[in-house]
Amino acid sequence: MLDQTDSYQTADGRTIGPVVMEMKNITLRFGGVEAIKDISFDIREGEIRAIIGPNGAGKSSMLNVISGFYVPQEGEVWYKGSRRPAMKPFQVARQGIARTFQNIALFEGMTVLDNVMTGRLTHMETGLFAQSLWKGKAEAEEIANREVAEKIIDFLEIQAIRKTPVARLPYGLKKRVELARALAAEPTILLLDEPMAGMNVEEKEDMSRFILDVNDEFGTTIALIEHDMGVVMDLSDRVVVMDYGKKIGDGTPDEVRNNQEVIDAYLGVAHD
């Protein structure tokens, strides 16, 4: 059994580090409905961690707990070795947790470049006054941030649409722009809410490649939600499986695939 602080090598030669985030006994209720029931799991540095489950399993709720959009009634979130107090989403973002949304939340009126630049906001330190005067430090900072943004735009192969207003882009590209914006924050943990939802096979393959490349190139820790089993199994190092708000499986893709409870949840089981 691995310890919290241990590292290990994967079969393809990547290093998975110690635990960076741990969810302890999280319970989330909406009125009388329990969306998440006493779930615990951890995320290790540098890994691709998937949360899967059928529709309504509570996956998105879990992601929203991690990113601070929901505050669980019970349980603790541990981040970088200390317990995280209840936080607003923007404070979570400033701690280095970036996310995308299932239904895409981009700034539709802004260009792709502007959208990606908003991802850099947490890295801009110069005060209001200096910014307004647009001199010296502020200028240098803007240039440095611009370079990071351009690098990510190149990386995700969206140079051609840099100056296009996002509202004009097709769905698949919007998803990619959202990934670029999240990535621009150079996050400690990148949360992807159904990155492949609504895509055709080709787009799914592209997105899978980008996710793997991001993890490989920048060493970014990625936690993603998906209900397409096949895609997830190829991508991730470890998988949490949820069903009706409960955790029914946790482990490597192979372990999860052979878990009877998981098979039942996905294929249905005869009750007699």
Place this chain on the structure above:
Amino acid sequence: MNEQLAFTIEVFLNGLMAGVLYALVALGFVLIYKASGIFNYAQGVMALFAAMTLVGIQNGQVPFAHLINAIFGTDVHKFGWHVHSFAAILLTVIVMIALAWMVQQFVFKHLVGQEPIILFMATIGLAYFLEGVADLMWGSELKALNVCASEGNCLPQGMNVWLEGTTYEALGYGFFIDNLDIVASIVAAVLVAGLVIFAQYTKQGRAMRAVADDHQAALSVGVSLNFIWVLVWSLAGFVALVAGIMWGAKSGVQFSLSLIALKALPVLMLGGFTSIPGAIIGGLIIGVGEKLFEFLIGAPFLGGATENWFAYMLALVFLVFRPQGLFGEKIIERV
């Protein structure tokens, strides 16, 4: 030059100048509406409040003098000093920022996610509350606002004379435009340029646009909605101050000043509620439209006084054909 034509052009120019003032008020509305979806009915009262605060500080009035005297049986009215205009404007800006913070902290923070009509109602309440506070703080009498009271006349004088002379020599007809109008136009131009640069090129400006576009997405990139809303109300307060100074200098600081908010409505219908350039262009169209209509049609055929209703009629006609305004975001519903 044809006398009638020259006179029409002069009316046109004066209309432009009046339009600048309308645009200034409309600008305050747009800033808040864009960032928070709140139609701020109190914008006019904010202009009044700002102008009264400015005059009060300038004249060394003791704020809440009436209240203090009633409670403590004292008889204080003035500090007996006179504050330099520049310092007074700076102090008023601080007051407006404090006001912005309080509005967000005590009212709108608790109304996040409510229906637009609820937010609108809250601003009506705010408007009358603020009017009461302004009254209580500075007294209700008509005050003259002279930004340059203590320093002599510091508006650059003679611009109108120069303009009249130059145009007379060049065109054979001297155009007369009020000095104050010229200054107001320059101030408005600088203000708008400043706002656009701020929104386009600074961190806070980028965050502001982000909030205006999508709250959820803004949160996810680490933008504090609360901070941005205080910022936006502060900016609207600053714009209100500028509008208050211009209108106050023109017609004195009195409670009817708050009614200029109503004049901004047709401007917004024309320009769209979400567009800064729209507010400017809309203001100019309304200003020019009502002056020209009065001059060419109203006065000769309709018995005059058309300026009272023309703007609203124009806006109504406009609404029928282009509900989102000239520059407003077109609403496209996906089916």
